[in-house]
Amino acid sequence: MSPSSPASGLLFALGSAGLYGLNIVYARVAALGGVSGPAVVIYRVLLMLALFGAVAAIMRRSLVVAREERGTMAVLGVSTAFVGLCYVSSVAFIPVTVAAVLFYAYPTFIVLASPxxxxxxxxxxxxxxVFLALLGIVLVVGPAFGDLDWRGLALALGAAAATATQFFAAARCRKTDITAKMFWIHLIVLPTAVLAGAATGQLTSPTVLALAPFGVIMTVGGYVIGFLFQIVALGRISAVAAGIVYCIExxxxxxxxxxxxxxxxxxVQALGGCLVLAAIVTNILLERSRAAPIVPTD
Structure with a gap:
């Protein structure tokens, strides 16, 4: 298997989706321990900047964005910032389960926009x-649709649209070094994270992270590695293929x-999980059939 083959891209996407799935659970563990979401977001962004800035310095990797990809990089950074901002804000108006179902409509957005x-x-x-995966997600999350505020619906759907944009932009940003991509994306995200923390009154010192150290390490670690895997995957496979794989999250x-x-x-949730897995396996088989070379006949 070539290091840059579509098959390796699918594996990186699966690994990323799995780590993101762990990440949100341990974010809940950290919250129960007294560490707020905005605090975790701010310090993980700072960690990403320090980590990839150090990698660039030690390994002498360039942080220069390819000239023809600078506009795409700006879109990638802004869309990444809006994913978190819209998704986190949506749950102030609608139940988390409803927000989750609307957010995970983004693979459908990707497929419909891909032409x-x-x-x-x-x-x-x-x-x-796509619709098999979407049905599975609805069954897994099991939303209780009650009184729904239009603002929450708009924000959750906005997060889904931002995620679709993020996937398309990342799939088109293939010439810029991975270290530079990781650094600049989070440099763009940082002001949004700080503003969100200030708006919610949750700009706190790093000592707050010690309230739930294991939960913080797991959620930050899951995000750091998961996001790295996501960027690597989207440099090797299409946004459509990746979007369906991320339904496993x-x-x-x-x-x-x-x-x-x-x-x-x-x-019902178990059935939904099986439907999602079936959709992912089917998608992988479709990708393999599309990538298979055509053998000429005599």
Missing amino acids: LVEGTKLTPALVGV PVVSAITSTIVLGERIGP
């Missing part, structure tokens, strides 16, 4: 895989929450 953005042919098989979260937080998975 315009990437020129991808919208096949019935691809559409079927809420399934991992549901399973991990039963182990770590003692929550229970019912038969």
Whole structure:
């Protein structure tokens, strides 16, 4: 398997989605320990900047963005910032479960927009895989739709749209060194994280992280490695292929929450998880068939 092959890109995407699934559970553990979400976001962004700035200095890697990708990098950074800002803000108006279902509509957004953005042919098989995954996510999350505030709905859907934009931008930003991408994305995200912390009155000193050290380490570590894997994956596979793979994230979260937080998975959620897995396997098989070389016949 070539290091830059689509198959390796799918593996990186699976690893990233799995780590993100763990990340949100341990963010809950950290919150229960007294560490707020904005505090975790701010310090993990600062960690990313320090980490990749150090990597660039030690390994003498350039932080220069390829000239033709500077606009794309700006879009990638801004969309990454809006993903967190919109998603976190949405739960102030609607239940978390409803926000999660709306947010994980982003693979559908990616597929529907791909003919315009990437020129991808919208096949019935691809559409079927996306809606199978979306149905599975709805069953896994199990939302209780009650009184819904339009502001929360708009913010959650905005987060989904920002995520789709992030995937498309990352898939087009392939010439810039990975270290430079990681550094500049988080440099753009930092002001948004600080503003969110200031707006919620949760700009605190780093000592607050000691209230739940294990939860903080797991959620920050899951994000750092997961985001790195995401950027690597999107440099090797299409946004459409990656978007479907990331449907595994809420399934991992549901399973991990039963182990770590003692929550229970019912038969409907188990069925949803199976549907998501079936969609991902089908997508991988479709990707392999598209990537297979055509053998000429005599």
